[in-house]
Amino acid sequence: MPPWFVHVGSQELYQALAGILRLVSLYMFTDAQSEGSYSVLIDILLGHLRKLISELRNKEHLKDSWQSWYKRTGSGHLVRQASNAACILNEMIFGLSDQAITSLERLFQSSPQETKVFCGNGNGKSFGYEGALPEHLVQKVYQNNGARSYLIECIGSILHEYLSPEVWDLPLGFSASLQQTGEDGDISLHFFNDNAMLHQVIIEGIGIFNICLGKEFSSCGFLHSSLYMLLENVICSNFQVRRASDAVLHAISATQNCPTVGHLVLSNADYVIDSVCRQLRHLDLNPHVPNVLSAMLSYIGVADKILPLLEEPMHAVSMELEILGRHQHPNLTLSFLKAVAEIAKASRHEAYKLPNQAESYKKEINAKMLNTEKRTGKHFSGSYANDTDIGQMDSQTNGGISTSEADMQEEEWEAVLFKFNDSKRYRRIVGSIAGSCLVAVTPIIASADPAACLAALDVIEDGIMVLAKVEEAYKHESETKETIEQVIHSCSFHNLLDTLGASEDETGENRLLPAMNKIWPFLVACFRSKNLVAIRKCTSTISTVIQICGGDFFSRRFHADGIHIWKLLSTSPFQMKPLAKQERPPLQLPYRRSPTSSEDSAAEISNLKVQASILNMIADLAGNKRSASALEAVLKKVSGIVVGIVCSGVKGLQDACVNALVGLASIDPDLIWLLLADVCYSRTENLPSPPSAEFPEIPQVLPPPASSKEHLYMLYGGQTYGFDVDFTAVETVLNKLYARVFTSNVQIVISRKTNFSDFSIEMPQLLKVLLDLFQTTALEA
Structure with a gap:
């Protein structure tokens, strides 16, 4: 049932009207006395479509806007007339299909006594049938080669008008092209609805032609000419059009003995790829081709099967994503990227x-x-x-x-x-x-x-x-x-x-x-x-x-270019930083959009998320043996920066800092412990006492700095996060690292330095043991 009939009738009424159209179409097509009348009727109905196409071509020639064209007398009426004509054509062709003829036979067999004589002539003679559809009508459609060729010719003429590019250029919503011309707020939604209903009826008509012809729909070339358009509308912005395309693709797949739509596309991939390559050469005339490529790869899911055929379109896409191509078609960049992303996924x-x-x-x-x-x-x-x-x-x-x-x-x-x-x-x-x-x-x-x-x-x-x-x-x-x-x-x-x-x-x-x-x-x-x-x-x-x-390849690159990454870590999101000379906006080409103004500062939470992501990156790289070598050249600097963030006490980054320090400790645990202990035990009060006289005091191992700028993390990291040191936060992180990293390392060292196997010690004393062992190891070295 056509979409507009929901508001003016009912399903039962439309079934009756459609049945009349199908029966009349069958009789006109098979009646020897009315040969030629069927073509005349088809041409009359196609005249509404041709008139619409002519008006659209005239609009393109005069360079009228859609608003002025739609408000012109009768323009909207033309779209609705074309939709009605397409609906009638679809029902007429469906009346010649096996399903329709079978349905009519069941209808007449159900009440033969009521339909025994259905018409008469002026001579008083009557003619009729005994409870069945006349056999010669069925045989003429099924077995007559001439009638079959005539049917294919009629469908070909209808499909030619259905696939006119002017019809498919009708907008279905407020697109970027309409916004550029300033008409996005002046066009009625009825215009878009009328266009969507026309597209939906045409797409359903293609499915009906496939049902009517069966295998011949492909052998006559109709499938190859319409498959590209169906794929394009599978990702249409209008739900009704998108659903109709999906239904028709599944119907065609079933008729052509393909288990899925993907198999249908795969069996006709050369035709589809050829159409894509041909239209990629003329993007100005075919701006929707990236969407077709994207739909074929993502929705249909056959990218991995047709990968060898994608080399040529991939070359054309690469050309469009270069500077000149992006300048000529800036609105297609994202569409091309989506297509490239699907190709990359298929390659992966x-x-x-x-x-x-x-x-x-x-x-x-x-x-x-x-x-x-x-x-x-x-x-x-x-x-x-x-x-x-x-x-x-x-x-x-x-x-x-x-x-x-x-x-x-x-x-x-x-x-x-x-x-x-x-x-x-x-x-x-x-x-x-x-x-x-x-x-x-x-x-x-x-x-x-x-x-x-x-x-x-x-x-x-x-x-x-x-x-x-x-x-x-x-x-x-x-x-x-x-x-x-x-x-x-x-x-x-x-x-x-x-x-x-x-x-x-x-x-x-x-x-x-x-x-x-x-x-x-x-x-x-x-x-x-x-x-x-x-x-x-x-x-x-x-x-x-x-x-x-592997990390070896990136060690020198982090040493040379890592400053741009670490700068984001060492800058506090809660303090406004003056624009440095080297941070001035770079020179940009005329067609490039200007960058965000430096005065438009991002929200603090956004900057914190960026810093958390960098810390997570450090944790991933340092914790993986294959990639850990990438940080070797900048290990001290990165460790100092991360410890500096810990000292700031910013709550939103503490967990990310702990993960990063755990990863860095897997590379050099001594360095991480020294950086944290240097801050944690820089205060002279409340320092734990040695467990016995042979152990040195903590200040002898880690002399307190003369000022806050002489902490090891400041010397290695190069700058502070911008806050006073939060000793509680540092102690908390140090205790977490004891539980996750240092305790296991200390137990290994103790087992090597002592002769007794059962060695139990309190956590505060554990630090003193570690200090003594560290000093002893340094003296031995």
């Missing part, structure tokens, strides 16, 4: 499988090589490197096995090579697409738009993970290739050497660290921006990528 999904598949294939090849060794009686490992006489090798091979068996083995290893080359080619495709994604989004990390920056950082995490998995798979692949080469040389399968290919340049496979080297400056630039939301996300991204790449 596939990349996770590659190492296990490569390792499994390596084991399979090794087993195959051992089997061949048993059959030929030769040992392949390292044999081809020492064999210099190929003729001697040939004679040995021919002497060991028959010629037919050798040919069979060669065919067997040729199949192995084909499979190996396919897996290698697919691995390169996955790595190439991930590399293109990283290149495309890297400059956007420093964008002033938070949404664009967040999307870019998500792609960075996925892309780096993909490159790491691809490199891991390449290592297994190299070992597999060596094994295959050994077999080829030992068995003299010289024809297979060309299939194996020349040795690849290993530098081309080493993509991870070079890519990270290009990304790092933009991550640092993100910290220099005023985009606090992006900074919080950036800390998570840095933590992720360093744990993937």
Whole structure:
């Protein structure tokens, strides 16, 4: 039932009207005397659509606004007339479908006595049927090839008007394009509702055409011409249109024997990708193409299956995300980023499988090589490197096995090579697409738009993970290739050497660290921006990528660029800081939006969240052995800054500081203990006494500083957080670290320094023991 009929009728009334339309359509289509009348009726109804399309083209030519076009006499009426015409056309075509004919047969069979004679002529003769639909009507639709071709021709003419781009350019809501022209507040909502109902009825009509034609809907090309439009409307802003597209896609999938919509798209992926690539070249005319690509990858969920086909559209997307492309189409940047994000997710999904598949294939090849060794009686490992006489090798091979068996083995290893080359080619495709994604989004990390920056950082995490998995798979692949080469040389399968290919340049496979080297400056630039939301996300991204790449690569980079990160930690959010000369806004290109004014200070809670995220990043990096080396060059400075925050007593950061100190203590526990104890025991009153005379006093081990600026955390960190020292907070954190870190370390040291096994001691005395042991160890050193 059309959406507007809910307000003017009922379901029963519409079923009666629709039944009349279907019956009339069936009789007109099959009546030999009325051939041609059916086409005339179709053209009359299509005339309403053509008139609307003509008016829309005229509007485009005159460059009228939607407001002026809608207020013009009859413009809104044209949209509603076109909707009614489309509804009638849909019911007429549905009347020729198997379901409609079956329904009509059941209807007439239910009351034959009432419908035995249904019409007469002027001569008083009557004609009718005995309780069933005339058989020749059914046969003409089902079996007559000419009638079937005529039906396909009628559907083709209707579909041609349905898919007119002017119809689909009708707005369904207040979009950015309407806001740019200043008409967002002057257009009636009725205009958008009328347009949405027209789109909904047309989409339902496409589903009806599919039901009517069945398999022929695809063979006639109707599926290929309409699938792109259906995918585009799957993510439409209007719920009714979106639901209609989803329902039609599922109906088409069922008719075409596809279990899911994803399988339907996959079987027609080449047509969809071709349409995407073609329209990406003309974005001015097709601004919705990024949404189609995003819908196909996210909603349908077939990105991993069509990944090899995405290299060309990914190249076009990369061009659009460069400076010139973003300048020409600034409103499409986020849409393209969403598409890139879906491609990166698909690459990550596939990349996770590659190492296990490569390792499994390596084991399979090794087993195959051992089997061949048993059959030929030769040992392949390292044999081809020492064999210099190929003729001697040939004679040995021919002497060991028959010629037919050798040919069979060669065919067997040729199949192995084909499979190996396919897996290698697919691995390169996955790595190439991930590399293109990283290149495309890297400059956007420093964008002033938070949404664009967040999307870019998500792609960075996925892309780096993909490159790491691809490199891991390449290592297994190299070992597999060596094994295959050994077999080829030992068995003299010289024809297979060309299939194996020349040795690849290993530098081309080493993509991870070079890519990270290009990304790092933009991550640092993100910290220099005023985009606090992006900074919080950036800390998570840095933590992720360093744990993937390893900390050694980032040690020097933290030493050189870490100042921009630590500056955010050492600055109090509760104090206004004057704008330094080096923090003045950088020169920006004319089309870039100006950054946030320095006078617009962020809320204190926002700054605290940023600092908490940086502390969590430090905890993650320091607590992981693979990434801990990244902080070695700045360990003292970072530890001093974190202890400085502890001394400030800011409640919102205490838990994050404890986690960070626990991580840093896993690298150098002595340093962390000294920094905290230097503050905690700088007061001369209430110091714990040594347990016995042989232990020194605490001031002898940690001399109290002359001033607050001479604390170790100040000397290492470089500056204070801006508050007086909160000794209670420092003592609380120190006690927490005793429970989580220092106690286990002290027990290990005590067990090494004492001869008795049962050593029990109170917590205050434990500190004194540690002080003595620390002093003794220092003297021994």
